[in-house]
Amino acid sequence: MMNRVILVGRLTKDPELRYTPNGVPVASFTLAVNRAFTNQQGEREADFINCVVWRRPAENVANFLKKGSLAGVDGRIQTRSYEGQDGKRVYVTEVMAESVQFLEPRNSQGNDRGDNYSSRPGGQDSSFGNQNQRQPQRNTRLDEDPFAGGGQIDISDDDLPF
């Protein structure tokens, strides 16, 4: 079985960052990906693709991407379902991003969201590492540089609360 998705598009709005009860960060965002072709009316439509990312890259996304940012995603399609408010099953198809690439120059005007987003609940960090034992591990890469722009500044140690 194989399941691979690669996307490049722009965030339709600022990403949302949540934490699980155990303090694991999850970010979600939507990529607008313009189609390569135009429709019968000659307009270029877009697909709006919901993405989810876990752990450290989630924090990076929340920190460095915002509405309109150009970003690349390498991940997998995941499906799930939940009970809708009207009692019927709702089916969801989304992209689980294993890595997210920032395709705009570092520190382009206001790259850093600057929010005080880091409301990560304290005291739960001890349970952090164990949490996702059986989750794909590529999310955890400590040495991944999410910026395509290159540059030598390493964000990991200074900017991120790990």
Added chain:
Amino acid sequence: MMNRVILVGRLTKDPELRYTPNGVPVASFTLAVNRAFTNQQGEREADFINCVVWRRPAENVANFLKKGSLAGVDGRIQTRSYEGQDGKRVYVTEVMAESVQFLEPRNSQGNDRGDNYSSRPGGQDSSFGNQNQRQPQRNTRLDEDPFAGGGQIDISDDDLPF
């Protein structure tokens, strides 16, 4: 903007073949793709991914795949929305397959569905070619062999009603 999906999985049921009013074939099917990892309970879950394919490969899919068939898809994620029966918008994310690969040996027991599915409305064929001028063209490849098994028999001319 980039948008690429590759899947390998098994059909959850027989594909469905429809025709547009102009006689353009569309097949839809769902791929069950087992995840590479097991969940907290040690079970291997699957993602159920809806796929759509147009034109000739649609006919091939209807002809040669059935419930349980192992197949590969190379395509794009597409999103659309429609008015639900309760008046509210329903959002759909699916894979537009540009090519479909049959990953089981040709003529493995009962590869050919054998249905009389070819209820393609006659008389509309003239409008066929013009129809999708602005659609991606890779669907139209006349020389594509959807079987991975190789073999020298070419299905296109004999088995397909084109």
Added chain:
Amino acid sequence: MMNRVILVGRLTKDPELRYTPNGVPVASFTLAVNRAFTNQQGEREADFINCVVWRRPAENVANFLKKGSLAGVDGRIQTRSYEGQDGKRVYVTEVMAESVQFLEPRNSQGNDRGDNYSSRPGGQDSSFGNQNQRQPQRNTRLDEDPFAGGGQIDISDDDLPF
């Protein structure tokens, strides 16, 4: 059989544009793609991947990309071999780009190479269309916009000699 490659990286130098005897444009360039991880010495290495692109996108590449440009490629791996000058066979693995995405803002300082590269031999154009009948057709899309930045200016008609 499936064969799909997606790359995002930077051109190591200006692309080279050639024409076949029949006037079909071919561009070649090398993408430097930084690895997601660092090596034992803590350095981030890169892979240098040779790419080839045909027809209209070849002209676009020659026109709008240059050394250092950030670009995305969606294509296939191709292998070929030729007689080396010392008589022994040389094997080549390269990426046949089906589409190339320009990931830098249009008209960022000097996007347009401005070269008089269009030394396309005249008089051969008549043979152009027929030439590659059996080549993948995605190269031919007349409505593809190679810029991720969007914007409404369509380059195809004004800037390109088609």
Added chain:
Amino acid sequence: MMNRVILVGRLTKDPELRYTPNGVPVASFTLAVNRAFTNQQGEREADFINCVVWRRPAENVANFLKKGSLAGVDGRIQTRSYEGQDGKRVYVTEVMAESVQFLEPRNSQGNDRGDNYSSRPGGQDSSFGNQNQRQPQRNTRLDEDPFAGGGQIDISDDDLPF
């Protein structure tokens, strides 16, 4: 930067399994991937793509694939160069497989190579785990099932010398 390759093809010969001085397994093999289109002479050519895989999946590949096996690869393009015997630099482009999917039914006639390939040098195992700290970790998945056929038998513990 992004770098993703997905292939489905057949092994041109039995895979080769080596071990680093520290006992890390590496398998190499070549996939023949038939092209989706035919050439000017109407023949379907193939690309012959060299692949490398590390650690546990390397052992799996050596154990369960052989000449002619249908397999899928999800990985990255890597380039390297070395001093040729005639003193000049040789450039190599190959695919680093992060996961390999076996696309033929388990225990199809003689799936198991049955070779006594497991000449893994003893005494080095202690250094095994630490070895590739900075290598991508997806190779290490203990719960990945390389067979597309599904089935409940888990090969990892019984059949593999770990």
Added chain:
DNA sequence: TTTT
């Protein structure tokens, strides 16, 4: 509504 899910495949082996």
Added chain:
DNA sequence: TTTT
């Protein structure tokens, strides 16, 4: 509910 959508980006440039």
